[in-house]
Amino acid sequence: MYRIMTLLLCFLTLFGNSCSSWNSDISLVSGGKSQYVIVLPADAGKNEQHAAQVLQEYIKKMSGATLGIIKENNYKEQPAVFIGRTDHSENILTEKIKPEGFLLASDNRDLYIVGGSGKGIVYGVYTLLEQYLGCRKYSQEPAMVPAKKDIRIPAKLHDMQSPAFAYRETYYPAAFDNEYLEWHKLQRFEDLWGIWGHSFFKLVPPGAWFKSHPEYFALVKGVRQPTQLCLSNEAVFRIVTDTLRKAIAANPDAVYWSIAQEDGAGYCTCDLCSKADAEEGGPQGSLIRFVNKVAAQFPEQQFTTLSYLYTAKPPLHAKPAANVIVMLSTIDALRQEPLSTVTSAAAFRKNLEGWGAITSRLFVWDYTTQFTNYLAPFPNYANLQANLQYLSDHRVSGVFSQGSGNTYSDMAEYNSYMQAKYLWNPKTDAGKLQGDFMQGYYGNAGKSMQQYLDALVNTMKQTKARLDIYGNPVANAKDYLSPKAIDAYSQLLDKAEAAVDGQPALLKRVYAARLPLEYTVLQQSRFFGTEQNGYLVANGKEYTVNPRWLERVQKFTALCKNAGVKEMAEGGTDVDGYQQEWDTIFARKWVNSLAFRAKVTLQNPPSEDYPAKGPQTLTDGLEGGKDFSLNWLFIYGKDLAATIDLGSSQPVNKVFMHFLQDARHYIFTPVKITIAGSEDGNSFIELGAQTLPPLQEEDYSVRSVPVSFQLTGKAVRYVRVTGICPADIPQWREAAAGKRPAICCDEVYVQ
Missing domain, CATH: 2.60.120.1190 (Jelly Rolls)
Structure with a gap:
């Protein structure tokens, strides 16, 4: 009996608490020390090696313990975290892992992380860190890592995940951070596309061809113009294929290649293009026929084209080739309701159904910001999940969710974070996700911040306001952005600031979230002018600038720079330019007129x-x-x-x-x-x-x-x-x- 007990004690000493058949947990780290190693396949690829390094780094940050990284051919049967398709992991693979998916699994001692194609293995490691070890990365700032001398994970774990969408991009400042991208399983079009977006003129540049060959370009109102390409011209087809052949050879790792119209109208109305369009029910006909023709020259490549403005409808007869993906735009939809119900998206819904009937390869180009005023409050928050669920239910396999790009905008961190989670799994519990973000990112201010967002959404609905991606906060001065409503929102943000007083990092986040309200007040003051809430005050029979406004604008622009505002609107002025606009207004002497208020x-x-x-x-x-x-x-x-x-x-x-x-x-x-x-x-x-x-x-x-x-x-x-x-x-x-x-x-x- 004594000998049996001695052997048992030796066994426990050797493996620490890693054998967890009694407590249903595996102890990766105990008391700041670990017996575990990270085991890679003998022929580990770069994603597997990267995943191992990420796990090693974060375990050390959390606990101080360093888990060594070894190849499987040097493994000595000690407790291990197996990363990638090792021989040991084959025993726990009971089903196929989908592309970019992963499996987190454990037995009573070891942990297995196995990925599908692409970065699935990396996504698996970050999911382990977030869902099981309590780490968080809410924005482009460094991840939040809890200090733990003991790190435990469940025994008998089996967590297999795969993305709802093959292409997932949320276009906000956070997504320009490489780790944020991998942490939240996102992609970047610059990494996937050899040629992206509106691409006709990238393929046939007017600067190189229009002067000598105007016939390569669109015939509009009887005149050749560099607005779009003439898609029935055989020389255009040859130039496009030659350009693509060279580009593909120079960038063989690109997944997609765009052949798509320029942003605007002016499509070709020559006899041949018009004939194709008449047969197909519109200019989408000549486009799809042309893209299919080019795609046939490169059967191993994948091509995307746009269903946008004049090409929004599906053609009557032609069908996209097997290696052609159609990217539909939601450009005409207002945002006060989900895409599934808002009246202005009726045409989009019809087109989605129509394209879905002729191809299973659909992407969507969606919009989640106000492009004319990035800083304006844009309470589309409650529709983010509903829209992505709707697209997933309609067999959309990729989404480009266009926000403000690399410039800060209304609730940029929140929008990016929530969209990222829904792009991976549109059925994620929204309440838990919101609560986690608000508490984790804003600390004690989280409750007031959630109330602020709820108030914006509810007031927008109650006032039946329009939410336009090309709108203006001045246009909403009588509904959800009325001065009275702004006062109510401000009180909630006052509470948020008070809750994190003395905590500079959290206070900075609340200040950034407040910028849209201040921007609205400033813009509306230009509109109200000499009236209440305007920037001018009566001075006898004249009007002069409210002296408080000079300091107010300066404080606002300083906070904008601190928050990462680079431009105020798409293609618009930067923060210094905005200050200069106000300086011009301040310097302009108010002119009296016989017609004033007539x-x-x-x-x-x-x-x-x-x-x-x-x-x-x-x-x-x-x-x-x-x-x-x-x-x-x-x-x-x-x-x-x-x-x-x-x-x-x-x-x-x-x-x-x-x-x-x-x-x-x-x-x-x-x-x-x-x-x-x-x-x-x-x-x-x-x-x-x-x-x-x-x-x-x-x-x-x-x-x-x-x-x-x-x-x-x-x-x-x-x-x-x-x-x-x-x-x-x-x-x-x-x-x-x-x-x-x-x-x-x-x-x-x-x-």
């Missing part, structure tokens, strides 16, 4: 999408800047005809205003402006007229064009300003069928 009657209504203050935009005492949606009266496709009632007959010596030139948004100056006066509002006489020359050459600069009239001093009560809208959009500015030019006018000064 009643305005319009012959043609302003745009419903960009209403500003309606007719009163012309007499609110505020000039417009470079943002057409703010303080500009936007008239779409019709003339500006505005009659201003001065209230009484007064001598008028001067009338001046500005018009906006912004070809990117199809906004052009009027071809002619006239000023007329009247005593009774019925009979008008012309007081002045000017003609503005149209832009003859391509010009996408945004500028405010001043127009001034020196008059005779004739007394009138009514002043009518007429701006004649251009009849057509210039040929150099390609446009979708039916698109018309717009004109924008700001304050009309009468002196």
